[in-house]
Amino acid sequence: MRPSYLGRILLRWCDTCHTPVMAKRCACGAATREVPVTPPGDARPAFPEDVALINRIYSDHFGAPLIPEGHLALLNKVPDQDRMEEVIAGGGVAGIIRYFPDKRAWEPVPRPEACNLFTPKKRVVVVSDDAVPFIRDQGMSVLRPGMVSIDDSVRAGDEVFIMTRDGTCIGVGRAKVDAAAARAMEKGSIVRTRRNIASQIVPGRAGWDDAVRANARVLEDAEAEAVAFVRSVTERNPGLVANVSYSGGKDSLATLLVVTKAIGKVPMLFADTGLEFPETYENVREVSEKYGLEVIRTDGNNTFWETFAKQGPPAVNARWCCRVCKLTPVLDLVREKWGECLSFIGQRRYESATRAQSDRVWRNRNVKVQLSAAPIHNWTAMHVWLYIWREQAPYNALYGHRLDRIGCFMCPSSDMALLHMIAGDYPNLWQGWTEKLNEWQQAQGLPAAWVTDGRWRIKEGRAEVNDADSHY
Secondary structure, eight states: OOOOOSSOOOOEEETTTTEEESSSBOTTSOBOEEOOOOTTOOOEEOOHHHHHHHHHHHHHHHSSOSSOTTOOEEEEEEOOSSEEEEEEETTEEEEEEEEETTTTEEEEEEOGGGGGTOOOOSSEEEEOGGGHHHHHHHOOOEEGGGEEEEOTTOOTTOEEEEEOTTSOEEEEEEESSOHHHHHHOSSSEEEEEOOOOOOOOOOOOOOHHHHHHHTHHHHHHHHHHHHHHHHHHHHHOTTSEEEEEOOSSHHHHHHHHHHHHHHOOOOEEEEEOSOOOHHHHHHHHHHHHHHTOOEEEEEOHHHHHHHHHHHOSOBTTBOHHHIIIIIHHHHHHHHHHTSSEEEEOOOOGGGOHHHHHSOSEEEETTEEEEEEEOTTTTOOHHHHHHHHHHHTOOOOGGGGGTOSSOSOTTOTTSOHHHHHHHHHHOHHHHHHHHHHHHHHHHHHTOOTHHHHTOGGGSOTTOOOOOTTOSOO
């Protein structure tokens, strides 16, 4: 799948502080360097559970954890059939983790530079000295005459490290045969070497507090611009009551922080679909109490199940859920309470092509009584997280449990990697949802795989629509 640029990639690295920086110079004074991530390049911090997953995947496959203790890691989601994430550590892309829904398993796809962080113990192929320049410099495959040894665990299709006799990594690739078959061969290809964009990795210990300090000026400038934007929009629309559309996610939290600094306390407009995680409801409560803000709540729960009974589950290309559970209830509430309003929304250009092309101030065609404005439109995920940590704001606990986006627990736009994780971690929620899917599947005479393989997420015969591409 082709990657797309949604804005300028701002991610850089300071080798002095060993932290990500969104500017050409770190707060420590050192020059920073670009991190060559795949567009759109909206990398986010890897939380402890994310790091544990990465290390478990690499340990299972290569016999050692990838991310050293005390090192910062980032994840950059890249286009794929389901989920694929670049793993960034030491200022470079060390490799990828990729999910296969049919196997319910993750695969590591390493870069040679990963050996600056760890030493693989399994799935290693050692080559002779005379083969090194052909493999390292020309990207040629590992041929049987150049193979010195191959680890017993290697199977055809496995990702492997290609090493010299002295333990230097000169490449990575995918094995074409099992270890036993490779040893029995006299000629032929053993490993298809993969060419990668070069990525510099400089190991070093740091914490996220260090990253906040390294980006001090970046965060000050971003906040100042966002605050000025909020004040300007508010002044240009004096007759509209201001609020923050709060979802329980990181972007709406950062927006709330900016808005309250700019114009003081405003209500939190929470579109309650009835399908939120328990942690989201807790975050709404905690944030409202901490900042002394009123929560104005809509309720779309009944309408969701009424529509489900008529149309079946929502799908990526039939997202009636947002219109029914969010947009229409918000429309009704705004009309009843204010007539019209000004809502500040945590929308960012790096989230999707639709949002990248969106104006910063707009009216949703489904909720024309609501003037929407996006103070953090040009922020990356790293801006958002470092700002939240700088402000010591209470963020949704779900982010610490490997969720990268907050919404309805069964959102059809989620990849199968996320849905499988949710099914395992929230069995009661998922069992109830599965029962509803099974009822619809049986009533419509659909195959069982429609439920088990997640095929309910795509409605056949419909093009994708973007009615829901707006935050609440």
